[in-house]
Amino acid sequence: MIMTVTLNAAIDKTYIVPKFPIGEATRAGRPLVHPGGKGINVARVVRQFGMPSLATGFVGGKNGEAITDMLSGLDVGHDFVRVAGGESRLCLTIIDEASGRATELLEPGPPVTARELSELKRKVELGARRSKVAVFSGSIPEGIPSSVYRELIAAAQAAGCLTILDTSGDGLVQGIAAKPFLIKPNEHEVARLLGKPLEREEELYPLFGRLLAQGIACAVVSLGAQGCIAAHNGTLYKVPAPRIRAVNTVGCGDSFVGALAVQLASGASMERALIQAAAAGAADALTFEAGFVRVEDVKRLAQEISVMRL
Numbered sequence: 080m081i082m083t084v085t086l087n088a089a090i091d092k093t094y095i096v097p098k099f100p101i102g103e104a105t106r107a108g109r110p111l112v113h114p115g116g117k118g119i120n121v122a123r124v125v126r127q128f129g130m131p132s133l134a135t136g137f138v139g140g141k142n143g144e145a146i147t148d149m150l151s152g153l154d155v156g157h158d159f160v161r162v163a164g165g166e167s168r169l170c171l172t173i174i175d176e177a178s179g180r181a182t183e184l185l186e187p188g189p190p191v192t193a194r195e196l197s198e199l200k201r202k203v204e205l206g207a208r209r210s211k212v213a214v215f216s217g218s219i220p221e222g223i224p225s226s227v228y229r230e231l232i233a234a235a236q237a238a239g240c241l242t243i244l245d246t247s248g249d250g251l252v253q254g255i256a257a258k259p260f261l262i263k264p265n266e267h268e269v270a271r272l273l274g275k276p277l278e279r280e281e282e283l284y285p286l287f288g289r290l291l292a293q294g295i296a297c298a299v300v301s302l303g304a305q306g307c308i309a310a311h312n313g314t315l316y317k318v319p320a321p322r323i324r325a326v327n328t329v330g331c332g333d334s335f336v337g338a339l340a341v342q343l344a345s346g347a348s349m350e351r352a353l354i355q356a357a358a359a360g361a362a363d364a365l366t367f368e369a370g371f372v373r374v375e376d377v378k379r380l381a382q383e384i385s386v387m388r389l
């Protein structure tokens with residue numbers, strides 16, 4: 080089983096409109112509605128690959144109930160802490176078909192108390208005992224200390240789980256201190272670790288050296304349509320992305336991480352895991368929904384991908 084932790088769960092509503100002019104009224108059709116937040120996206124993708132998944136984190140209010148109901152409908156296991164202080168957020172994505180561009184409107188999540196946070200730690204400990212891999216994905220809501228992933232990762236690792244961290248900013252820096260098995264910043268998020276914007280791939284090599292020396296087993300930097308670069312066990316890998324016609328690239332990182340988690344839980348080699356992850360990231364870009372893949376697309380795309388050892 081794969082456990083995913085989502086501190087900022089959401090209802091994701093996606094509207095697809097022929098054109099989205101700012102400052103004018105637009106008539107929209109029915110939106111696509113999904114339970115969201117990065118970890119929930121990962122749990123859904125894991126399930127699409129046929130592996131059991133358990134989603135935890137915080138939910139609140141009626142929106143929180145809608146999120147857990149939708150997860151049940153998707154056969155994703157869940158065990159969330161229900162926070163008393165407010166509603167889980169609603170996130171809107173509007174896709175303008177004319178330009179192909181997506182506009183996102185992201186609400187803040189509900190406040191979380193120290194007691195609710197320790198309740199989550201307990202759930203993570205329990206879930207980790209039943210899981211091979213635990214995935215910690217997404218931003219840290221306001222009011223929760225940026226050390227949260229460090230503590231939760233330590234708890235999951237103590238229970239014997241492989242851990243994956245996919246976040247940004249202070250949460251990423253502090254989470255690294257717990258030595259997760261794998262981190263997956265994207266090209267923007269990695270700037271925080273480099274201390275400057277990423278300009279050339281080679282700038283990643285010394286960073287990878289430092290991360291692996293600190294006890295991270297595998298560091299992967301995803302580069303959108305450029306694919307990804309990874310370091311594991313003293314080997315550097317480059318995985319060019321397949322060329323596709325992307326319709327929505329929001330959530331590609333979540334599908335990438337979901338496939339990685341499935342492969343690692345199945346004992347696959349890093350090379351195979353990276354190919355499947357890159358195929359899942361690209362497959363996600365072929366669908367309007369964020370964090371959603373068609374398994375037949377993943378299979379087809381995986382055949383087009385080869386890994387280079389640098």
Ligand SMILES: Nc1ncnc2c1ncn2[C@@H]1O[C@H](COP(=O)(O)OP(=O)(O)OP(=O)(O)O)[C@@H](O)[C@H]1O
Pocket residue numbers: 264265266300301302303304305306307320321322323325328329330331332333334335356357358359360361364
């Ligand atoms: N346009 C694309 N064409 C082909 N593959 C893509 C494309 N966009 C993303 N991918 C694949 O998905 C992987 C993850 O994408 P990306 O780097 O955009 O993640 P991200 O920024 O973390 O996304 P998000 O946080 O929105 O889920 C890439 O490394 C690549 O393999």
Ligand SMILES: [Mg+2]
Pocket residue numbers: 245265332333
């Ligand atoms: Mg991401």
